[in-house]
Amino acid sequence: MPQQLMNWYDRPQYFDMVFRDETNDEVRFFEKAFAKLVDTPVKRLYEPGCGSGRLVAAMAGRGYELVATDNNDAMLAYLQKRLKRRGLPSELLNTDMTTHVCKPAVDAAFCTFNTFRHLLDADSAETHLRSVADSLRPGGIYILGFHCIPLDADPDCTERWSAMHGGTKVSVTLRVINFERRKRRETLRVSIKATKANGQIERIRSEFQLRLYTPAQAKTLLKSVDDVFEIASVHDFDYDLDEQRKMDNDLTDAVFILRKR
Structure with a gap:
């Protein structure tokens, strides 16, 4: 059976499954960061580009008030149903994460x-950061995580992993199919095979672009907004608040904690 070329973000249940193993580590990291780096109680949170909302649901379940945005109706509908089942209120908006300001x-x-x-461009990235700064009260923090590309990165990169939940197994292959260092873009292809408990199989293939950042380029971007943000600390995807990272060429899985001035 041929794979269907579609946006994998239109299958939020699969998207959610392949990332849910990270949720507990991220939630613990968030709460430690709130306690250590924010001087006043943290009650109201914002996630731009929330996707299936695994983190929104987790944080709402811990008593926080959530604002979340995404530009995909399927993702937001999936999240709304999840929150409704658990009786968790949140403010969900289909809007542009580049310009949205929380009020x-x-x-x-x-x-x-x-x-x-x-x-995908410098203006959008900076505008987003400034919009988040406008959404935060003074002293509030923005926890921003993304992969940086080392100078010797292999453009022919393929990753495979699988996840299972509720009798459904999802196998994912993520492949870089185009890598343009000068244009600072890579095109990724995600192939998904979902095998359901009844034996039914669904195959999906999705392609999308991401902007490339070396550690130096990430540093340059953050410097462009240092009038509104200071870098409170830098970490990696181990989510260990006690282990700070340098912004050098070895930083590939970057987590920046930015504090509003």
């Missing part, structure tokens, strides 16, 4: 696992 202001924001790299 009233939030205490902290987070955007992890490369969502930020969907902003």
